Amino acid sequence: MNIVFTIFDKILFKNKTIVKKRILVTGGTGYIGSHTVVELQNSGFDVIIIDDLSNSKIEVLNGIEKITGIKPVFEQFDLTDIDKCKRFFNKYTDIEAIIHFAAYKAVGESVEKPLKYYRNNLLSLMSLLESMQTFSIRNLVFSSSCTIYGQPEKLPVTEDAPVQEAISPYGNTKQIAEEIIRDTIKTDKNLKTIALRYFNPIGAHPSAHIGELPIGIPNNLIPFVTQTAIGIREQLRVFGNDYNTPDGTAIRDYINVVDLAKAHVIAIERLLNNNNKKAFEYFNLGTGQGVSVLEIINSFEKVTGIKLNYKIVDRRAGDIEKVWADTSFANKELGWQAEKSLDETLLSAWKWEKRLSEE
Numbered sequence: 001m002n003i004v005f006t007i008f009d010k011i012l013f014k015n016k017t018i019v020k021k022r023i024l025v026t027g028g029t030g031y032i033g034s035h036t037v038v039e040l041q042n043s044g045f046d047v048i049i050i051d052d053l054s055n056s057k058i059e060v061l062n063g064i065e066k067i068t069g070i071k072p073v074f075e076q077f078d079l080t081d082i083d084k085c086k087r088f089f090n091k092y093t094d095i096e097a098i099i100h101f102a103a104y105k106a107v108g109e110s111v112e113k114p115l116k117y118y119r120n121n122l123l124s125l126m127s128l129l130e131s132m133q134t135f136s137i138r139n140l141v142f143s144s145s146c147t148i149y150g151q152p153e154k155l156p157v158t159e160d161a162p163v164q165e166a167i168s169p170y171g172n173t174k175q176i177a178e179e180i181i182r183d184t185i186k187t188d189k190n191l192k193t194i195a196l197r198y199f200n201p202i203g204a205h206p207s208a209h210i211g212e213l214p215i216g217i218p219n220n221l222i223p224f225v226t227q228t229a230i231g232i233r234e235q236l237r238v239f240g241n242d243y244n245t246p247d248g249t250a251i252r253d254y255i256n257v258v259d260l261a262k263a264h265v266i267a268i269e270r271l272l273n274n275n276n277k278k279a280f281e282y283f284n285l286g287t288g289q290g291v292s293v294l295e296i297i298n299s300f301e302k303v304t305g306i307k308l309n310y311k312i313v314d315r316r317a318g319d320i321e322k323v324w325a326d327t328s329f330a331n332k333e334l335g336w337q338a339e340k341s342l343d344e345t346l347l348s349a350w351k352w353e354k355r356l357s358e359e
């Protein structure tokens with residue numbers, strides 16, 4: 001596929017026809033960003049990444065290249081710096097759309113350091129939106145989160161569910177960001193945005209060339225599971241078994257990161273082809289299935305044959321009881337649905353962990 005595109009490009013280039021549309025991916029060396037870059041390249045897009053590498057590594061570019069054969073153009077800087085941002089857009093004048101991932105995402109840290117989160121997550125978005133206006137870029141895909149629904153009253157969660165008061169400053173940055181975009185669109189008829197509200201992204205690329213790279217002790221369940229299985233962590237703690245769920249542990253909707261990445265390509269194509277029905281659209285991205293913490297542990301043990309050392313401890317502050325997505329709107333409008341099974345996804349996370357341990 002990529003070889004075909006390379007040859008195709010060269011032939012057309014002689015006739016001065018550019019076929020590849022250029023997409024900017026901010027936070028493109030991060031977890032979801034890197035998987036999305038791969039899917040964009042596999043779909044024939046030309047990708048430029050901006051990342052300040054505050055929570056990712058430059059080596060991720062090598063992983064992307066191993067999968068697609070293409071090393072994306074990379075610029076390292078902090079997007080909150082509007083001057084650098086505008087210099088960037090002066091240099092690259094052919095960007096057709098932007099996927100904005102770059103943001104801090106540790107829920108616990110955001111409670112400790114709220115200003116760090118508000119400054120980074122909101123100023124970077126504002127720099128981008130201002131630059132988009134200055135440089136007439138119309139299409140934005142925004143990386144949002146199901147955290148904006150809090151503990152929903154009705155399950156599965158539809159896009160109509162009310163946005164609830166945020167539990168953490170991190171969650172609040174996602175709510176405020178969506179509001180900033182909505183208000184900007186009201187005054188700028190050219191701007192179109194699709195916000196993708198993710199449930200719990202997990203797993204890694206099946207090649208194990210890219211995956212999640214938690215820095216320090218992981219906050220999220222799956223990296224903690226794989227690090228316990230490989231022996232980096234001694235014991236997994238299960239936060240609470242007294243929830244109102246069948247086995248007492250909390251329920252989430254775990255979505256494979258490659259499935260999630262593919263939804264971004266569809267969102268970009270929808271904007272570029274003017275197939276969006278409103279200037280601001282938003283979609284829930286999940287599997288539609290709720291899975292408990294104990295079910296995750298059981299599935300992981302089954303597919304890997306490894307017994308996990310875990311114990312039940314108290315609930316984690318700020319955790320909700322249960323949430324899973326109603327995916328029918330995304331299925332209908334985007335023609336997208338999650339394809340990979342939980343077992344396959346957990347195996348990909350395990351393969352990635354083993355790969356990391358070889359380095």
Ligand code: UFG
Nearest residue numbers: 107146147219220221222224237238239250252293316319
């Ligand atoms: N859990 C454990 N042990 C751990 C880690 C997690 O039992 O060591 C449990 C949690 O209590 C929760 C489930 O596993 O019930 C999933 O926890 P994660 O930390 O993996 O994910 P969260 O659902 O808490 O967080 C995710 C995203 C956030 C987002 C949040 C909104 O990672 O970005 O959903 O609910 F804000």
